[in-house]
Amino acid sequence: MNQELLKEITKDQIKADMTSFKVGDGVRVHTKVREGDKERIQIFAGIVIARKGSGIHESFTVRRISYGEGVERVFPVNSPNIAQIEVDRESVPMRARLFYLRDRVGKKASKVKEKRLANY
Secondary structure (H helix, E strand, C coil): CHHHHHHHHHCCCCCCCCCCCCCCCEEEEEEEEEECCEEEEEEEEEEEEEEECCHHHCEEEEEEEECCEEEEEEEECCCCCEEEEEEEECECCCCCCCHHHHHCCHHHHHCCCECCCCCC
């Protein structure tokens, strides 16, 4: 009963036009940033290493290497501060979560098995 009520209340806040992506994909997340009375779009690009939750509570984690340091950021999927999500490259995920990328160094830290388009 409670879950049905929660779905009924939150159905208006769930984004219907969201781009579909999965764990392992390279994405560019366009977020709205407010500075004073101005608003601009900031892009955070990286690899999706996890998705969790469902409905209004769904979120995903994006990881990238910035100046030799690993940076992770968690985004709510249905947040009004996310303008759009672009998928740069698709992957063939072998796991539900790619936390093993945290232990990798250098070029291996940003490489996931990619989907080939020709002659699969």
